Amino acid sequence: MSVPAPADLAQQARRRARALRWGLGIGTAVVLGLGLVLLFLLTQATGNRELYERNYARLLVLNVVVAAVLLAVILWAAVRLAVRVRRGRFGSRLLVKLAAIFALVGLAPGLVIYIVSYQFVSRSIESWFDVKVEGALDAGVNLGRTTLEVLANDLGNKTRQAGAQLADVPDAAAGLALERIRDQLAAGEVVLWNASGQLIASAGLSSVLEAPERATAQQLRNARSQRFVAMVEGLDEPVAGMAPPQPHVKALAMVPSNSVGLLAEPRFLQASQRLPQILVDNALAVQQANREYQERALARAGLQRMYIGTLTLSLFLAVFGAVLLAVLLGNQLARPLLLLAHGVRQVAAGDLTPKPQLQSRDELAGLTRSFADMTQQLADARLAANRSLQQLDDARAYLQTILDNLTSGVVVLDRQGRVLSSNPGATRILRAPLAAFEGRPMAECSGLEAFAQSVQAQFDRLGDGRDHFGVDHWQQSFELRPAQSPFSQDALMLLARGALLPDQTRLLVFDDISEIVSAQRTQAWGEVARRLAHEIKNPLTPIQLSAERLEMKLAPKLGNTPEQALLAKSVRTIVEQVEAMKRLVNEFRDYARLPAAELKPLDLNVLVQNVMQLYPQEAATVPVQLELDPRCPPIRGDAEQLRQVIHNLLQNAQDATEASGRAGGEAGHVLLRTQWLDSARCVRLTVRDQGTGFSEPILKRAFEPYVTTKPRGTGLGLAVVKKIADDHGARIDLSNRLQDGATVGAQVSLSFPIDGAA
Known part of the structure; x- marks a missing residue:
């Protein structure tokens, strides 16, 4: 079953609220119309005793019917509010409070007026026919005046309190504030005057008049000195040929100002409120009581019932109007709050879809629009945040990829x-x-x-x-x-x-930068070797020839003397050292001019076996032991250069083993091994001797030129091996072999990558 969308639910709620408002409006209009008709009939009957006596029964029935209808409507509204409260609907308690407040506001003054008027009517009618009727009439006039003064003073106090709301309101913005004050005071008109009696702003009936009635200077002075002035107007006798003025209560109060400057001009708030018709009628009745005394003397019981009925109907109308106003205003107040509550629950649940909003111009409707705008901004912000997070994740992944590579x-x-x-x-x-x-x-x-x-x-x-x-x-x-x-x-x-x-x-x-440093050292030694080969080789041959020529020229002259033997020994020493220097120069030259490797598929085991033919076991001082792994695949290498590598490594291993004094013993041999490393996908060539190993400083720099432990070594053997290994892309490692903490030899390993075709 599909669930209605929030927008559809809101639209349905708006339709139901509109239908309810129409029903309440029509019912209110009907009841008010009946009440006004009854009041009109009662008023007519008051001035026509014969009409009243002839239609008394009908008026009584209509009063009872209207009172019953009003009571039923009030009970229906109360039951509906109770049901809303029991169901826990949002805003129901607020409606109850508003209904109670408006009902009390309407009922309390109504009861006071009803009780006072009832007592007044009952006793006044009885006292009209007393011997002190004139004093009673005066008392009635005083009572009416007191009631009007109470209303006037009440309006004056409310006007003074409402004036405080205009303390910080400038003249340009006073119109909206006056409308709000007019609604608060339930006044017919509200006018704001300056100290000179000039109109600043108005609301109500005076806002449509070209020249509203201006407050007098005396009234302004009284309002400034007494905080407010209240008066009742419209109860005087009408002037012939003119429409009677509408009775009303007027109050004039000084608006407090928060300005400290001496030039701040005081302002005055004037409010006018229509008098209740019942009070006007009573006042006029009191004024006319003396003239109608004789006429009403015979119908005092009817007059008493008439006034009591009128007062009772007015009380019901006041209570009904208050409750009805509470319901209507409560719905108007609760509807935006309901929308806000529903929207807040949706936002709290993470739903930031567009929220419904009211289009009226009051503050609560503006609050719903602000909430809808805020929700939209939150949705946009969340979308932007998600987009930023996605971009951040992409940037983080991008940066991580760069770092990983x-x-x-x-x-x-x-x-x-x-x-x-x-x-x-x-x-x-x-x-x-x-x-x-x-x-x-x-x-x-x-x-x-x-x-x-x-x-x-x-x-x-x-x-x-x-x-x-x-x-x-x-x-x-x-x-x-x-x-x-x-x-x-x-x-x-x-x-x-x-x-x-x-x-x-x-x-x-x-x-x-190890390879860079090694390459720099290799390049430097190559340059040194090239220069040494050039600078030293040229004078060696003349030195050797000169020494041999000296021996050839001087030997016959010396004969078999000790000097001749010394000469021969010296010449032989010179020739041997020259030959040694020539070998050294040739090694430097070969190191500096080592050709580039021509890499081809090569079987390392076959190459090792070919090299081993030059190392016969029976004639070797230090025998070589072979361990060849038949699983070794072909590698890419230069056969001539790798043959030179094997020769250099075997020669170094034999020299180290022989120098350690182990030659001829059971353990005095050199191990040459090939091994296939499946995990590393490479072929390893290992040469292991049984010498004394290397010291730590030599071990760190063994592959650098002219670093050697041999008394007569040049230190170029391992340097050439390192250079050839680098050209082949092979890994070369040199370490001492330890056994029980003691060095038992050294080991050189070269790991060659296999041929791609293999």
Whole structure:
């Protein structure tokens, strides 16, 4: 079953409210019409005793019927309000309060007037025919005057209180305020005068008159000195040829001003209120009582019943009007509140669809329009917020994608050095699980203690420097060796840069420049080798030839003397050293002029077996043991350069094993192994010796030129191996082999990527 939309429900509610208002309006008009007819008949009967006596029964029946109808309507309204309260409908209690207030407002004065008038009528009619009738007539006149004065003073007090609402209202905006005051006072007209008696603004009947009646100067002076002046007008005898004036009560009160200046001009509020017809009739009746005394003497009982009936009907009309006014005004007040309550519940539930609004010009209808505008603004704001959040998520994802794919490491730290976030590049460079250390100090990560302390010190100095010199970043190079690594690794050279973020967190960006430093060193040594080969090789041959020529010229002259033996020994030493220098120069030349690798598919096992033919086991001082993995797929490599790599590694391993004194023993051998690493998708070539290993400083710089532990070594063997490995895209690792805490040799490993076709 479909559920009606909120707009359809609101439209249905508006139709029901419109129908109810029409029904109440028609019923009210009918009842008021009957009441007015009865009052008219009673009034006519009052002036015509014969007519009254002839139609007394009919008037009595009509009075009873109208009273019953009015009572039924009041009871129906009360039952309807009780049902609304029992069902807990929103605004029902407000309607009850309004009905009670208006009923009391209408009933209390009506009862007072009814009781006073009843007593007055009963006693007055009886006293008319007393010997003191003249005194009674005077008492009746005084009573009427007192009643009018009470009404006048009441209007005066209300006018003075209403004038306080105009204290801060300028003259230009006084019209709307006067309309509101007129409704509050239930006055026929409200006029605002200045001190000179000039009209400022008006509301009611005076607003359509060309020249409203101006307050006199005496009245203005009295109002200023006595706070207000009240008077009753229209009860005088009418002038012949002119329409009788409408009896009314007029009050004139001074408007208080919040201005302190001496030039502030006082203003006066004047309100006029029509007198109740019953009071006017009574006043006129009292005035005419003396003239009609003889005529009414025979019908005093009828007069008493007539007046009592008139007063009773007036009381019912007043109560009915008050309750009806309460219901109508309550519905008008509750309808916007109901719309607001329903809209608030929808907004609280997250429904920001357009809300219904009233088009009338009062404040509550304006409140519904403001609420509808606010709801629309909230909907627009939520849409903009959702759009901003989506854009923020997209930007965050975009930034995260960039960070995840950066080759540089990015780490965000707090002031205590705790890791807030990191990218995969930082984990890859540092070879440490930084993501697992989020919320913990970076110094707790194994192998990064010194690096974390250095970074913290740099940030501390940056904070001091920025405060004094406006520095916004620092840059420093670091050298460290990660503790956890799948391979033994050379020292990492990092170039780090740090900056302070706006939220006082710290941004650390670093790059691995180990390969750049190694390449720079390789390039520098290549340049040194080239220059050495050029500068040294040229004078070596003349030195050797000159030494041999000296021996050839001087040897026959010296004969077999000790000098001849010394000469021969010296020449032989010169020639041997020259040959050694030539070999050194040739190695430098070969290192500097190493050709580019021509990479082709290559079976590493076959290449190793070919190289091993040059190392026969029976004649070798240090035998070579082979362990070849048949699963090794082809790699891409240059056969000649890789053959040179294997020769260099085997020669170094044999020299290290022989130098350690283990040659000839059971363990004095070199291990050459190939291995297929399925997880890493690479082929590893390993050469393991049983020498003394490397010291820590040599281990860190073993692949740099002219770094060696041999007394006569050039230090270019491993440098050439490193350069060839780099040209092949291979990973090279050098480490000491430990057994029970003691060094039992060294190991060099090269990991080659496999051929793409394989």
